[in-house]
Amino acid sequence: MASLVARNIVKFIVLMFAVSVVTFVLVGISPIDPVQANVGQSAYASMSEDQRADLARYWGTGTPLFERYINWASAFIQGDMGTSLRFNAPVSEVLVNRSFNTLALMALAWVLSGIFGLAMGIVAGIKQGTLIDRIIKGYCFVLASTPTFWLALIVLMVFAVWLGWFPIGFSAPIGKSAADITIFDLLHHIILPALTLSVVGVANVALHTREKTIDIMESDYIRFAQARGMSRLQAARKHGLRNLALPAISLQFASISEIFGGSVLVEQVFSYPGLGQAAVNAGVGSDVALLVGITLVSAAIVFGGNLIANILYRVIDPRIKRRGDAL
Amino acid sequence: MDTQQHLSSVHTHEEAHHGHTHASVSHHAGGHHLLQVENLCVGFQMYETLPQQSSPAKGIACKEKQTKRFGFFSRTTTRQTMQWVIDHLSLSVHTGEILAVVGASGSGKTLLADAIMGLYDTNTCVEGVIYYDGVKQDASSLTALRGSEIAFVPQSVKSLDPLMKIGKQIGGDPARRAELFERYSLSTDVEGLYPFELSGGMARRVLLCTALMGNPRLIIADEPTPGLDLELAVQAMKDFRTFADEGKGVLLITHDIELALRVADRVAVFKDGTVVEETAVANFAAPHLLNHPFSRALWHALPEHDFSFEGEL
Ligand SMILES: Nc1ncnc2c1ncn2[C@@H]1O[C@H](COP(=O)(O)OP(=O)(O)OP(=O)(O)O)[C@@H](O)[C@H]1O
Numbered sequence: 001m002a003s004l005v006a007r008n009i010v011k012f013i014v015l016m017f018a019v020s021v022v023t024f025v026l027v028g029i030s031p032i033d034p035v036q037a038n039v040g041q042s043a044y045a046s047m048s049e050d051q052r053a054d055l056a057r058y059w060g061t062g063t064p065l066f067e068r069y070i071n072w073a074s075a076f077i078q079g080d081m082g083t084s085l086r087f088n089a090p091v092s093e094v095l096v097n098r099s100f101n102t103l104a105l106m107a108l109a110w111v112l113s114g115i116f117g118l119a120m121g122i123v124a125g126i127k128q129g130t131l132i133d134r135i136i137k138g139y140c141f142v143l144a145s146t147p148t149f150w151l152a153l154i155v156l157m158v159f160a161v162w163l164g165w166f167p168i169g170f171s172a173p174i175g176k177s178a179a180d181i182t183i184f185d186l187l188h189h190i191i192l193p194a195l196t197l198s199v200v201g202v203a204n205v206a207l208h209t210r211e212k213t214i215d216i217m218e219s220d221y222i223r224f225a226q227a228r229g230m231s232r233l234q235a236a237r238k239h240g241l242r243n244l245a246l247p248a249i250s251l252q253f254a255s256i257s258e259i260f261g262g263s264v265l266v267e268q269v270f271s272y273p274g275l276g277q278a279a280v281n282a283g284v285g286s287d288v289a290l291l292v293g294i295t296l297v298s299a300a301i302v303f304g305g306n307l308i309a310n311i312l313y314r315v316i317d318p319r320i321k322r323r324g325d326a327l
Numbered sequence: 328m329d330t331q332q333h334l335s336s337v338h339t340h341e342e343a344h345h346g347h348t349h350a351s352v353s354h355h356a357g358g359h360h361l362l363q364v365e366n367l368c369v370g371f372q373m374y375e376t377l378p379q380q381s382s383p384a385k386g387i388a389c390k391e392k393q394t395k396r397f398g399f400f401s402r403t404t405t406r407q408t409m410q411w412v413i414d415h416l417s418l419s420v421h422t423g424e425i426l427a428v429v430g431a432s433g434s435g436k437t438l439l440a441d442a443i444m445g446l447y448d449t450n451t452c453v454e455g456v457i458y459y460d461g462v463k464q465d466a467s468s469l470t471a472l473r474g475s476e477i478a479f480v481p482q483s484v485k486s487l488d489p490l491m492k493i494g495k496q497i498g499g500d501p502a503r504r505a506e507l508f509e510r511y512s513l514s515t516d517v518e519g520l521y522p523f524e525l526s527g528g529m530a531r532r533v534l535l536c537t538a539l540m541g542n543p544r545l546i547i548a549d550e551p552t553p554g555l556d557l558e559l560a561v562q563a564m565k566d567f568r569t570f571a572d573e574g575k576g577v578l579l580i581t582h583d584i585e586l587a588l589r590v591a592d593r594v595a596v597f598k599d600g601t602v603v604e605e606t607a608v609a610n611f612a613a614p615h616l617l618n619h620p621f622s623r624a625l626w627h628a629l630p631e632h633d634f635s636f637e638g639e640l
């Protein structure tokens with residue numbers, strides 16, 4: 001057990017290190033000049049050389065990448081994630097503000113797509129080849145090949161613009177002071193992006209669950225259960241679901257990273273102030289400190305999801321449980 | 328109900344009827360066979376893009392569909408054809424007997440068991456008539472029989488749910504389970520194990536126990552002995568013998584002709600998807616008692632007959 005914890009801590013540190021290095025390298029080779037990108041063409045043109053040099057120092061464009069990384073890393077180890085030049089605030093503060101929105105959005109989308117995807121996949125798999133299977137499959141193929149941003153735009157147009165049922169964007173009413181914002185305001189704003197995000201996730205989860213269900217329903221043990229007098233449905237309930245649990249857990253937790261990816265686009269379309277939107281801003285503006293902060297947080301979330309999946313596996317699967325450490 | 332009568336006065340044991348001869352233990356309880364399969368055909372739907380000259384379906388085909396597809400460059404004709412694996416097969420299990428079905432690997436023995444239990448995939452086409460206890464069966468009535476009247480010993484040791492403990496999986500009366508475990512030298516701890524913790528032979532014994540748990544009248548055993556020590560295999564065969572002697576029947580599927588001759592009362596010789604000869608074990612005493620060349624080839628292939636065989640196996 002102790003070695004297990006140690007192993008995961010080491011894995012986590014290596015992951016964080018690799019992600020931060022890759023982010024720095026990517027920003028380093030990015031053709032965007034952060035000074036011009038953040039100041040604006042006309043302002044930049046009317047500046048004196050001194051001002052430009054000041055700005056270049058502020059954005060760190062003169063410093064070699066390696067040196068910037070070392071500076072950032074030594075500060076990070078001491079608990080300082082740096083300052084977001086774009087938002088003019090400590091990175092940790094931006095992350096805390098934004099994470100709440102994104103986590104709420106992702107959690108809602110994840111739960112919705114998980115429940116609906118699982119249910120649709122199981123029904124389609126057990127009823128393979130029937131009309132209901134074909135309907136579910138068709139629906140999923142259409143959704144799986146729909147670009148997220150396009151779907152988000154359509155949803156926005158229909159439900160926010162034409163029908164006016166939901167706000168057009170943001171996470172809370174504009175102009176309302178933070179103290180006056182109610183949970184209903186937040187819910188009202190989160191529903192459309194969360195639905196869009198979950199609709200995209202559903203297709204994936206449902207199609208994969210369907211495949212697994214079909215494999216299980218064709219297995220020798222389901223056949224034998226039927227030979228012993230159970231109906232197909234009884235066999236599915238007694239032996240199928242139990243065996244589906246493990247692949248379903250992997251699927252659900254693997255979908256976290258996909259939902260995260262989708263949230264970047266959805267937040268952009270719905271002007272939803274979350275991590276995804278901040279990541280786009282940081283990337284476009286070469287705001288390295290913020291970008292690294294966001295990638296680290298997202299990597300940590302995905303890592304956490306996988307860790308939970310592995311722990312659940314150990315709790316559920318007797319083959320791992322009885323053989324000891326296998327993470 | 329479509330019942331089928333068969334007067335025992337019609338023939339003596341030595342006489343052949345329904346294309347088979349009897350063993351001394353074969354009985355027609357109630358005036359019919361326990362299980363009678365007539366002209367069973369099992370096939371799979373296949374898609375072919377080749378122009379087909381002859382229909383392989385021999386007149387009993389499922390509907391043969393032809394669909395034309397237009398490709399970009401050529402017009403191809405896709406024809407849905409049937410590939411028949413079991414072709415006009417007939418056999419009967421009497422009360423009191425063990426009937427061994429002997430055939431080569433891949434000849435369709437497992438498929439035969441599946442068809443008798445009404446367990447088939449959607450791409451499978453099954454035709455023919457099956458009587459159980461004199462009553463004509465269809466897919467849904469067969470479904471009702473399995474597990475209660477008909478018990479099955481599957482060929483695959485993967486037939487146990489990998490995530491359920493053995494005891495729970497066998498179910499039934501714990502006292503009866505303990506008795507069977509004792510008989511098959513399975514310790515009581517096995518109840519608390521998962522299938523991955525069993526050896527192949529142990530799994531096979533567990534499968535045998537599941538079949539003997541309930542109170543069936545027909546046991547269909549698909550290759551029940553591989554992986555078992557001789558002693559345990561003998562035990563299993565003894566149990567089948569006792570079971571048959573109680574006025575029930577066993578359909579023993581095997582590729583092992585020696586095993587079949589040792590324990591069975593009658594042998595159905597399975598070749599090319601059909602039973603070429605269904606005869607009493609006693610007739611394997613000398614080749615001239617056997618009718619079909621393939622049965623005689625089997626006889627010659629037995630170790631005590633110098634393994635010399637004629638024709639292809
Ligand atoms: N679902 C299916 N679709 C197409 N062909 C099949 C299907 N199931 C079985 N077959 C074919 O039917 C034939 C008979 O298979 P079966 O499993 O009954 O053989 P068997 O006599 O039990 O062999 P063995 O002694 O090795 O167990 C095989 O050639 C197999 O390829």
Ligand SMILES: [Mg+2]
Pocket residue numbers: 436437438482549
């Ligand atoms: Mg077989």
